Amino acid sequence: MTASFAPQELLWSSNFWLHLVLLTGLIITFVLLMVMFFIWYERRLIGRFQARLGPNRAGPFGILQPVADVVKILTKEDIIPAKGDKIVFWLAPVVALAPVFMMFAVIPFQEGGLMADLNIGILYIVAISSLASVGIFMAGWGSHNKYSLIGAMRDVAQLVSYEIPLVLSIVGVVLVAGSLSMVDIVNAQNVPFILLQPLGFLIFFIGSLAEINRTPFDLVEADSEIVAGYNIEYSGMKFATFFLMEYAEALTSSAIITTLFLGGWRGPLLPPFLWFIIKIVAVFSFIVWVRSTLPRFRIDQVMGFAWKFLLPLALINLLLTSLQVFLWPEAQAWPIILGGVFVLVALVLAWSKLFKVGGGRLEV
Numbered sequence: 001m002t003a004s005f006a007p008q009e010l011l012w013s014s015n016f017w018l019h020l021v022l023l024t025g026l027i028i029t030f031v032l033l034m035v036m037f038f039i040w041y042e043r044r045l046i047g048r049f050q051a052r053l054g055p056n057r058a059g060p061f062g063i064l065q066p067v068a069d070v071v072k073i074l075t076k077e078d079i080i081p082a083k084g085d086k087i088v089f090w091l092a093p094v095v096a097l098a099p100v101f102m103m104f105a106v107i108p109f110q111e112g113g114l115m116a117d118l119n120i121g122i123l124y125i126v127a128i129s130s131l132a133s134v135g136i137f138m139a140g141w142g143s144h145n146k147y148s149l150i151g152a153m154r155d156v157a158q159l160v161s162y163e164i165p166l167v168l169s170i171v172g173v174v175l176v177a178g179s180l181s182m183v184d185i186v187n188a189q190n191v192p193f194i195l196l197q198p199l200g201f202l203i204f205f206i207g208s209l210a211e212i213n214r215t216p217f218d219l220v221e222a223d224s225e226i227v228a229g230y231n232i233e234y235s236g237m238k239f240a241t242f243f244l245m246e247y248a249e250a251l252t253s254s255a256i257i258t259t260l261f262l263g264g265w266r267g268p269l270l271p272p273f274l275w276f277i278i279k280i281v282a283v284f285s286f287i288v289w290v291r292s293t294l295p296r297f298r299i300d301q302v303m304g305f306a307w308k309f310l311l312p313l314a315l316i317n318l319l320l321t322s323l324q325v326f327l328w329p330e331a332q333a334w335p336i337i338l339g340g341v342f343v344l345v346a347l348v349l350a351w352s353k354l355f356k357v358g359g360g361r362l363e364v
Contacts, residue, residue, distance in 0.1 A: 023115040027104045035247040036066040042288050049292035078236035081144050088142030093241035096135025099128045100248040107255050108183050110265040110272035121182035126167055133159045136230050143233035151229025154299060155220045158210050161306035166207030168314035169200040172321040173260050186264035191333045194261040199317045199344045201261045203310055212249040215291040219299050254283040309351055
């Protein structure tokens with residue numbers, strides 16, 4: 001299969017290059033504004049979870065706190081380790097951040113509102129998403145710091161472990177939608193796939209948390225073990241780039257989950273673009289909720305959870321979805337929804353009894 005897109009079907013104007021420039025500017029602006037909002041929103045939401053107010057000094061309701069953080073970070077001294085690999089050290093933040101903007105090229109904001117409708121859009125996202133870990137590993141290697149290197153190696157280990165069940169959960173969505181195009185996947189969701197693929201959604205959500213190093217999988221930056229992880233030697237604008245990358249990855253994961261499982265831009269009454277943003281914020285709120293609730297796993301628990309729990313469930317979900325698509329392609333939605341919920345509950349309960357992930361001992 002060759003990747004292709006039809007520019008004339010996507011243009012808001014008849015000029016392809018104008019479309020390209022406008023969408024590039026829109027993507028960059030959207031990511032930066034949403035990241036600034038997420039920084040403020042997460043701190044305010046965690047404050048509520050912890051029975052406090054959160055930032056409330058800089059501007060009304062603390063809305064200017066991200067601006068104050070940017071000003072503070074830009075005034076920090078830019079330090080480069082004397083024995084570090086300077087070229088790798090400089091390039092690492094750029095390599096880590098660039099894939100986020102590249103993935104948004106195929107994520108539809110609304111009907112026709114994307115840079116390119118690739119017929120292998122979700123495959124493109126899976127391929128590009130792995131590049132961020134290259135930047136993190138470059139940061140750990142170029143810093144000439146053992147803690148940084150340990151954090152970077154943990155990120156690579158998590159990527160390899162959780163990429164497999166995550167991709168298998170996507171295959172279930174592709175089978176139901178009958179296409180790898182992100183636009184076609186959204187258009188196929190007359191019933192949101194979170195209802196038709198509840199087990200696939202759970203696997204993809206957990207795998208996404210591990211991919212973007214969010215709690216309880218934030219072993220890459222475990223301050224109780226490796227101080228600050230891969231970015232311990234970074235300061236100033238380079239540290240700000242990694243900070244931006246972490247929130248931008250959370251934004252991208254929320255957008256992908258919205259597209260694959262929540263119907264993308266589709267919704268009643270409100271404009272499509274607004275529905276897309278509302279769903280992204282809802283997914284991010286759930287990510288923050290998880291961060292505020294669960295403790296950090298040990299590294300052996302993180303690895304065991306991927307291989308002993310998520311991978312078997314992903315294989316079972318793929319098998320059941322394949323059988324349903326092959327044997328019962330024209331089935332009504334409600335029996336699939338009820339069956340999916342039953343299978344989700346039964347398998348999660350069964351697996352929690354059968355497989356113990358590092359109960360009270362270290363698993364090497």
